[in-house]
Amino acid sequence: MLYNEPSPLEVKIVTKRFGLPNSASLDTYLANDGFKAFFKAIEMTPEQIIDEVKVSALRGRGGAGFPAGLKWSFVPRTSPKPKYVIVNADESEPGTCKDRLLMENDPQQLIEGILIAGRAIDAHKGYIYIRGEYRYLIDVMDRAIAEAYSRGYLGKNIQGTGFDFDIYTHTGAGAYECGEETALLDSIEGKRGIPRMKPPFPAVSGAWQSPTLLNNVETLSAVPPIIRDGGAAFAALGTPKNGGTRMVCLSGHINKPGVYELPVGFNLLRMIYEVGGGMRNGKKLKAVVPGGSSCPLLTADECDIAMDFDSLAKAKSMLGSGGTVILDENTCMVKFALRIMKFYAHESCGWCIPCREGTTWLKKMLQRMHDGGGQKSDIPLIGELSKNMLGRTFCALGDAAAMPTISIVEKFPEDFEAHLNGHPCPYEHSHEAVLV
Amino acid sequence: MTFSPELEAKFAKLLETYPPGRTRSAVIPMLLFAQDEVGHISNELIEEVAKRCKVTPLQVDEVVGYYSMLHRKPMGKYHVQVCTNISCLLTGGEELYHHAEKTLGIGNKEVTADGQFSLEEVECIGACSWAPAVQINYEFHHQVTAERLDQLVGELRKRQ
Numbered sequence: 185m186l187y188n189e190p191s192p193l194e195v196k197i198v199t200k201r202f203g204l205p206n207s208a209s210l211d212t213y214l215a216n217d218g219f220k221a222f223f224k225a226i227e228m229t230p231e232q233i234i235d236e237v238k239v240s241a242l243r244g245r246g247g248a249g250f251p252a253g254l255k256w257s258f259v260p261r262t263s264p265k266p267k268y269v270i271v272n273a274d275e276s277e278p279g280t281c282k283d284r285l286l287m288e289n290d291p292q293q294l295i296e297g298i299l300i301a302g303r304a305i306d307a308h309k310g311y312i313y314i315r316g317e318y319r320y321l322i323d324v325m326d327r328a329i330a331e332a333y334s335r336g337y338l339g340k341n342i343q344g345t346g347f348d349f350d351i352y353t354h355t356g357a358g359a360y361e362c363g364e365e366t367a368l369l370d371s372i373e374g375k376r377g378i379p380r381m382k383p384p385f386p387a388v389s390g391a392w393q394s395p396t397l398l399n400n401v402e403t404l405s406a407v408p409p410i411i412r413d414g415g416a417a418f419a420a421l422g423t424p425k426n427g428g429t430r431m432v433c434l435s436g437h438i439n440k441p442g443v444y445e446l447p448v449g450f451n452l453l454r455m456i457y458e459v460g461g462g463m464r465n466g467k468k469l470k471a472v473v474p475g476g477s478s479c480p481l482l483t484a485d486e487c488d489i490a491m492d493f494d495s496l497a498k499a500k501s502m503l504g505s506g507g508t509v510i511l512d513e514n515t516c517m518v519k520f521a522l523r524i525m526k527f528y529a530h531e532s533c534g535w536c537i538p539c540r541e542g543t544t545w546l547k548k549m550l551q552r553m554h555d556g557g558g559q560k561s562d563i564p565l566i567g568e569l570s571k572n573m574l575g576r577t578f579c580a581l582g583d584a585a586a587m588p589t590i591s592i593v594e595k596f597p598e599d600f601e602a603h604l605n606g607h608p609c610p611y612e613h614s615h616e617a618v619l620v
Numbered sequence: 621m622t623f624s625p626e627l628e629a630k631f632a633k634l635l636e637t638y639p640p641g642r643t644r645s646a647v648i649p650m651l652l653f654a655q656d657e658v659g660h661i662s663n664e665l666i667e668e669v670a671k672r673c674k675v676t677p678l679q680v681d682e683v684v685g686y687y688s689m690l691h692r693k694p695m696g697k698y699h700v701q702v703c704t705n706i707s708c709l710l711t712g713g714e715e716l717y718h719h720a721e722k723t724l725g726i727g728n729k730e731v732t733a734d735g736q737f738s739l740e741e742v743e744c745i746g747a748c749s750w751a752p753a754v755q756i757n758y759e760f761h762h763q764v765t766a767e768r769l770d771q772l773v774g775e776l777r778k779r780q
Contacts, residue, residue, distance in 0.1 A: 278743070357651065524706065
């Protein structure tokens with residue numbers, strides 16, 4: 185099912201079967217290039233497959249943007265223990281809603297991507313870790329997996345190639361932290377999702393102390409088109425070192441919110457005004473969250489930018505997970521920072537003190553500021569406290585809470601000043617919800 | 621404890637899903653699937669899952685305390701979850717949450733006296749481009765207005 189009208193500016197690679205009748209069925213998949221890449225991969229050596237993914241300049245679509253081919257090459261060639269492919273379908277970065285569509289509309293593409301990854305690292309089992317809130321997708325994926333087994337595309341000796349592979353689904357139960365790959369590993373082992381010390385990296389010792397390749401749904405869904413049409417063709421769609429397309433989730437104060445597949449490096453202003461139909465109610469653009477709530481915000485003046493990993497890094501932000509949230513001139517940035525911090529305080533697993541205590545204190549300070557009880561010295565203090573969290577935690581959740589906060593305090597100090605001296609919030613929002 | 625044959629089949633499949641000796645991996649899915657059937661996670665259920673997964677009850681209980689979808693107390697038959705995270709915040713999710721409080725007459729994580737409804741303000745549920753979003757049990761509702769929420773609740777009230 186599709187939830188928004190496609191845009192003519194889209195370049196459909198991973199979403200090319202979206203909208204076809206029964207797009208989730210194996211028959212539709214086979215009639216539209218399905219499993220061609222798998223048969224090609226079977227004829228290739230593992231090294232050739234990994235090289236092709238390297239050539240494609242595919243970078244992790246979960247948020248970190250790590251080069252996928254490089255990640256695959258870290259898995260040791262030989263191992264006395266079995267190896268695993270784990271799909272990170274714990275999509276929970278605020279602003280992000282794309283992996284959901286990939287599984288719902290084209291589950292067979294994900295299955296084929298897992299098979300090719302398995303062939304490349306010599307794994308024979310894969311797990312799809314799906315967040316608990318996406319329960320219907322457990323059913324969708326289980327049905328697709330059962331269909332693939334029944335037609336010989338999973339199981340023993342797949343299509344007579346001699347390659348064996350099994351795929352299982354696994355459900356989470358509500359924890360943002362489990363999207364972090366080592367916390368996900370603890371979670372799949374039946375424990376609280378708490379990040380692990382690295383090294384060892386999951387490629388060497390991951391699930392059940394075995395070599396494990398973890399990739400996001402969109403990353404693995406891009407693998408069949410890369411192997412089928414060649415890495416170079418995929419790379420050419422994007423900008424240097426930023427291959428292919430990416431699913432952009434536009435949300436917020438925009439006329440046509442939706443998920444659109446656009447070349448990596450697409451200009452952000454064009455995303456807002458041409459793909460997204462411009463600002464809602466003709467309001468002025470104030471800020472953009474480029475790729476999920478962990479990313480430093482861009483001011484309206486910074487939005488004439490190519491949306492690729494390197495351009496965003498140069499602008500001291502991140503491309504992140506593709507959740508592009510558009511804020512108009514009526515948005516209270518104190519309120520926005522508060523809501524982000526409430527989220528991280530709620531989701532901090534509590535393992536690292538700077539994150540556990542820092543997010544809670546920052547939430548309290550931002551709440552007091554928004555309620556009109558802040559002091560002028562609180563404004564730099566919020567930034568300072570956030571900076572003290574940077575790089576001082578096992579995983580990136582502490583950084584993810586600090587980075588947007590630092591950017592908001594530095595780029596929108598006037599919004600904080602407007603709340604001082606007992607002044608009520610100058611913007612419309614007056615209610616305050618309680619999140620326990 | 622006794623469960624439906626469907627749930628027993630799910631449990632049997634779960635114990636086959638993970639590598640040999642790794643039955644602890646089945647704890648979280650087993651808890652969530654069981655909760656769907658029996659309503660909440662009781663001490664008895666913790667003991668049962670511990671026995672089946674060959675772990676201690678404490679190892680199960682610590683997991684229950686961590687994951688936000690696992691409930692130690694019964695929730696309503698219809699668990700209304702309103703997202704107020706950033707994309708929903710910008711499109712009226714918070715106002716919608718307050719409206720839900722009024723419509724249902726309960727606050728966050730509370731249950732109506734008849735046990736039919738519970739309410740929760742939730743973090744991002746992955747419907748950002750179709751905000752504001754609500755999930756009732758596992759069903760998604762997109763671009764929900766106050767009127768639409770009342771209509772959904774009204775339909776469920778009739779269904780009781």
